[in-house]
Amino acid sequence: xxxxxxxxxxxxxxxxxxxxxxxxxxxxxxxxxxxxxxxxxxxxxxxxxxxxxxxxxxxxxxxxxxxxxxxxxxxxxxxxxxxxxxxxxxxxxxxxxxxxxxxxxxxxxxxxxxxxxxxxxxxxxxxxxxxxxxxxxxxxxxxxxxxxxxxxxxxxxxxxxxxxxxxxxxxxxxxxxxxxxxxxxxxxxxxxxxxxxxxxxxxxxxxxxxxxxxxxxxxxxxxxxxxxxxxxxxx
Amino acid sequence: xxxxxxxxxxxxxxxxxxxxxxxxxxxxxxxxxxxxxxxxxxxxxxxxxxxxxxxxxxxxxxxxxxxxxxxxxxxxxxxxxxxxxxxxxxxxxxxxxxxxxxxxxxxxxxxxxxxxxxxxxxxxxxxxxxxxxxxxxxxxxxxxxxxxxxxxxxxxxxxxxxxxxxxxxxxxxxxxxxxxxxxxxxxxxxxxxxxxxxxxxxxxxxxxxxxxxxxxxxxxxxxxxxxxxxxxxxx
DNA sequence: GTAGATTTGTGCGTATGTATC
DNA sequence: AGATACATACGCACAAATCTA
Numbered sequence: 314x315x316x317x318x319x320x321x322x323x324x325x326x327x328x329x330x331x332x333x334x335x336x337x338x339x340x341x342x343x344x345x346x347x348x349x350x351x352x353x354x355x356x357x358x359x360x361x362x363x364x365x366x367x368x369x370x371x372x373x374x375x376x377x378x379x380x381x382x383x384x385x386x387x388x389x390x391x392x393x394x395x396x397x398x399x400x401x402x403x404x405x406x407x408x409x410x411x412x413x414x415x416x417x418x419x420x421x422x423x424x425x426x427x428x429x430x431x432x433x434x435x436x437x438x439x440x441x442x443x444x445x446x447x448x449x450x451x452x453x454x455x456x457x458x459x460x461x462x463x464x465x466x467x468x469x470x471x472x473x474x475x476x477x478x479x480x481x482x483x484x485x486x487x488x489x490x491x492x493x494x495x496x497x498x499x500x501x502x503x504x505x506x507x508x509x510x511x512x513x514x515x516x517x518x519x520x521x522x523x524x525x526x527x528x529x530x531x532x533x534x535x536x537x538x539x540x541x542x543x544x545x546x547x548x
Numbered sequence: 549x550x551x552x553x554x555x556x557x558x559x560x561x562x563x564x565x566x567x568x569x570x571x572x573x574x575x576x577x578x579x580x581x582x583x584x585x586x587x588x589x590x591x592x593x594x595x596x597x598x599x600x601x602x603x604x605x606x607x608x609x610x611x612x613x614x615x616x617x618x619x620x621x622x623x624x625x626x627x628x629x630x631x632x633x634x635x636x637x638x639x640x641x642x643x644x645x646x647x648x649x650x651x652x653x654x655x656x657x658x659x660x661x662x663x664x665x666x667x668x669x670x671x672x673x674x675x676x677x678x679x680x681x682x683x684x685x686x687x688x689x690x691x692x693x694x695x696x697x698x699x700x701x702x703x704x705x706x707x708x709x710x711x712x713x714x715x716x717x718x719x720x721x722x723x724x725x726x727x728x729x730x731x732x733x734x735x736x737x738x739x740x741x742x743x744x745x746x747x748x749x750x751x752x753x754x755x756x757x758x759x760x761x762x763x764x765x766x767x768x769x770x771x772x773x774x775x776x777x778x779x780x781x782x783x
Numbered sequence: 784g785t786a787g788a789t790t791t792g793t794g795c796g797t798a799t800g801t802a803t804c
Numbered sequence: 805a806g807a808t809a810c811a812t813a814c815g816c817a818c819a820a821a822t823c824t825a
Contacts, residue, residue: 538730
């Protein structure tokens with residue numbers, strides 16, 4: 314045989330997932346069952362599952378099983394993109410799940426990006442962006458608290474950066490800079506994005522400012538690389 | 549024990565790499581030697597190496613050994629960015645290694661992006677972008693051959709898209725669209741980028757056109773996620 | 784250039800730990 | 805509490821790629 318055993322098993326299982334034999338979220342057979350079915354040692358079946366987990370196709374939970382992961386989406390990125398807006402236009406139904414919302418002293422990078430002194434307060438907002446029930450992104454945003462005293466309450470009520478900023482008198486804002494790189498999912502992100510550890514993430518670090526140039530948000534977003542495509546607008 | 553054996557070994561080796569005990573490009577001890585040193589089975593040492601390889605910290609070559617990987621760089625991305633230009637400004641010394649340069653019928657996506665009919669000819673240019681000796685990107689670009697008959701020779705001589713297009717009468721061009729996502733390195737890319745299979749890549753798919761809107765290049769570039777940060781220009 | 788030694792990759796078998804059901 | 809299922813770890817054997825004398 315040209316291929317190794319575990320790769321053959323991986324190929325077979327991938328094909329079955331692609332064919333719909335196993336649906337997203339569905340549990341795969343146990344390692345023991347797969348080993349019996351393919352006539353191999355359990356370790357060999359495990360090797361195939363490990364590769365699929367590493368590729369983000371499935372995720373495994375100790376004591377529970379291996380489950381088929383979710384599917385991709387696209388998401389435009391430009392100077393004036395908004396998360397909700399972009400996904401709505403792509404025909405998805407976006408939601409935000411808020412994990413944290415509180416006022417804290419700014420971190421070093423946050424202070425620098427927002428033009429604050431060390432120790433100045435920022436509103437920190439963390440959460441998960443979802444579409445059609447599947448998590449697409451994990452975000453952490455910081456807003457200068459002194460300039461935007463009521464923003465925390467606005468975010469809690471509206472769950473929208475645009476709406477909350479409007480209440481604070483910031484009628485418009487634009488992306489000043491965006492830096493992109495690829496990272497592997499750490500346990501924390503993997504859990505919230507329902508991905509396997511090590512899955513490829515697209516990290517976006519951006520600064521939003523008023524048209525006058527006053528920074529109002531420093532945000533980092535980790536997108537599930539398999540589920541999202543960012544599009545840089547033409548201009 | 550709080551941690552697993554293989555994680556302890558991984559932590560120890562990472563610390564030694566971080567401390568400079570092992571330099572980038574340097575070979576680590578053999579699996580057998582590591583197993584002896586840490587008093588574990590070879591498989592356990594292998595598990596630690598596999599995790600580090602998966603994280604892109606080292607890369608392994610069968611029959612040869614495990615080698616410490618290279619480190620990051622930054623690279624700006626905008627409407628008018630050029631690869632060479634961006635890296636020069638970042639204080640790096642960029643180079644291109646050309647792997648392929650020939651004229652072929654356009655692929656489906658290439659034809660669509662360039663506004664060609666199926667079967668029309670394109671110049672295909674593939675290669676690796678390097679800085680300071682470390683590979684940063686693998687690229688494949690397609691140019692419409694009918695519109696740019698002498699481009700292939702221009703690319704071979706100048707090794708520069710901008711210069712070769714200028715010879716063909718295209719004095720200026722801009723990025724029309726850029727789509728970004730994160731992928732895992734396949735064996736092919738891993739080899740050319742000197743990364744491990746599965747390492748996170750930043751995939752950029754872009755179309756360049758003349759100011760008049762005539763598409764002149766359809767390019768895909770896979771950046772080593774650990775070595776490159778793309779920056780989306782403010783305007 | 785080649786034969787042999789070295790080194791990583793694959794596979795099986797067994798045992799035990801740990802989280803989940 | 806017991807059964808189930810994934811995770812870790814050891815040991816042995818051989819294959820495949822590489823390096824070296």
